[in-house]
Amino acid sequence: MPRPKLYHTKLERQQANHNKSLKHYHKWISYALLSIAFNAFNRNRDTINTSRRKAYEAEQTAAQLQREEARQDRRAKIELRQRQQAQKHNEAMSPNRTQLLSQLEEYYTCRLQQMRKPPSMWFDTIYHKYVSETTATGVPSGKLDRVILRLGVTVARIDRLEGKIYQEGGISPEFKKAEVMARTMRSYLQWAEEMHFSSVLIVLHNCVIFMPTHHRLTLYPGDIEAEARPSQPETSRVSSQAGQGTQSHPVHGFASSLLAAIPRPSSVPPQSSLPSSMPDPPPYTSTSVSSTRGEVTVFYGFNRCPSPQELLEKWPLGQRDAGYVVSQGTRLGFFAHWSIVVALTNGVSGHYQKKFEHFDEALQEYSQVHAGTSLAYPSPEILSRPSALTCPNRLFSYADPQLQNQDLEFEIDTHQNIRVYAGLRDAPSTVNRVAVQATQEDGHSRDHLGTGALRRQEPIDISDGESEDED
Structure with a gap:
């Protein structure tokens, strides 16, 4: 321990203590000033870094906006070029579509003119003539055979021209007009075939069911x-x-x-x-039928709870094919096209649809649900249709009187066009x-x-x- 310094007088000791205090005071002041300066420097550095960071972020944002604008401009130019090319192609193909449509209208108008009266009255006349001739001779008249033959030839020509119009310009206004006329003529052909079916019953039972014997x-x-x-x-x-x-x-x-x-x-x-x-x-064949537009596959939508046997009979594909089951919707059934499932379930409250990999396994599961022995998914149920304003249907309209409260047939051709018709119960x-x-x-x-x-x-x-x- 160092020996304390001795002072001769009290005044000297006080002066020494005062100097020592001043020395510590100046030292503390120096440290305080250095600390303040260091903190100020740090704050200034943070401010500089923050401003630099903000400036860098602003530059990056502006550059990104410029790149996005340039990308949108390029996309707009590409779309404009594609529209111009499509317009030129349509203008180049428009005379062909117009010519094909005029030929189709000529066939259609010629067939209507040959009827010489409204279709309903014309078919009614054919019907009564056929009944009277069959009643008088006991032999089915060949009148309906000739009518069916002529209508079949007209339908074949119209379908061929309709396919050519679609190949020229896809779903164009000309194609829509052709589709309406083709559908009308096919309905006339079906009308004549249904009357021909009555002749089969006449020949089968050896008695005219239209005779007065009732x-x-x-x-x-x-x-x-x-x-x-x-x-x-x-x-x-x-x-x-x-x-x-x-x-x-x-x-x-x-x-x-x-x-x-x-x-x-x-x-x-x-x-x-x-x-x-x-x-x-005759031998059994599939539900898929051949038409002038190529192979056509028909899927059936039931307006009731179908049995597993009915689903098996209406399934047009193989037993190991994949698809979707709609157990709760506006129509029920098994389908292999997603657009049909969307049309039957979109906007429907409480709908249920499920994808399956193999039809036979899905049918077995449906059989268990239908019998009440499985809870794999809700029981089949027909639900109310959605609003056409909030959930428009792209395949058909629920307001169509021909499709209301009817089973639906979804016909898909080789061009993946889907046509919807009212389903008819199969004849026994x-x-x-x-x-x-x-x-x-x-x-x-x-x-x-x-x-x-x-x-x-x-x-x-x-x-x-x-x-x-x-x-």
Whole structure:
């Protein structure tokens, strides 16, 4: 420990202490000033860094905006160039589309002029002429065959021109006009084929259901067991016993398959008007049909809860193909096209759709849900349609009176164009219960029972009462 310094007088000691205090004071002041200066320097450095950082960010933002504007300008120029090229192409192809449309309108107008009256009145006249000739001769008239042939030729020409118009310019105004005329002419052809179907029943039962005997044919839809078979282009002949002799009547078109698919019940006596033997049924084909636009695939949307068997019959693809199941929507069914699923579920409250990899596995799962033994997804249910203002439908309109409360058929061609039609119930391919009721004593049995399990449901009456009232 150092020895304390000795002072001679008290004044010297006080002066020494005062100097020592001043020395510590100046030292503290120096440290304080240095600290203040250092803090000020740090603050200034942070301010400089912040300003520099802000300036750099502003420069980067401005550069990014310039790059984005340049990118948008390039994109706009490319789109403008594409529109100009498409416009030039359309202008170059427009004369071809106009010429094709004029040819199509010529075929369409020529067919309407040949009717010489409105289509409904023309078909009504053909209908009554055919009935009168068949009633007088007992042989189906060839009038409807000629009508179907002419309409079929016209439909084939119109479909071919419609396909050419689509190839020229896609979905153009000319194509939309052609599509309307083609759809109208196809409806006329279907109208004539439905009347031709009545002739098959006339030949089959050896009695004209339009005659004054008031025969009534009752078909029970629950008794149908065989799968539907398509029409065959070949001509089938059915022998019909009438009075003293036997006559053979040719049946053409799609109705021949329906005629060949109805067997003769085993309990009918030998003198019955039903045929004694029937030819073998035609082979089964897929739901996909061939048209002038190429291969066409049809998917079916049910306006009710379909059974697994109905879904299996309406599925046009293979058992291991993928697709979507719509169990809750405006229509139900299995589909392989996403646009159809969107059209049936978009904007529908509580809808349910699910993708599947294999149809057979999805059908098995649906069967369990339909039977109530599985909770894989909600039970099938038809839901109310959405508003057309908030959720427009790109495939069809719910306000179309022809599609309201109807099953829907979605037809997809090779160009991936989707057309929507009202679904028609398939005609029965095999009838196990046929009841023929007559209001007059004509020797016919009142009830002919066929073989197979009978399931009681509401009958479908095909009667001549309405046609006689119209005459």
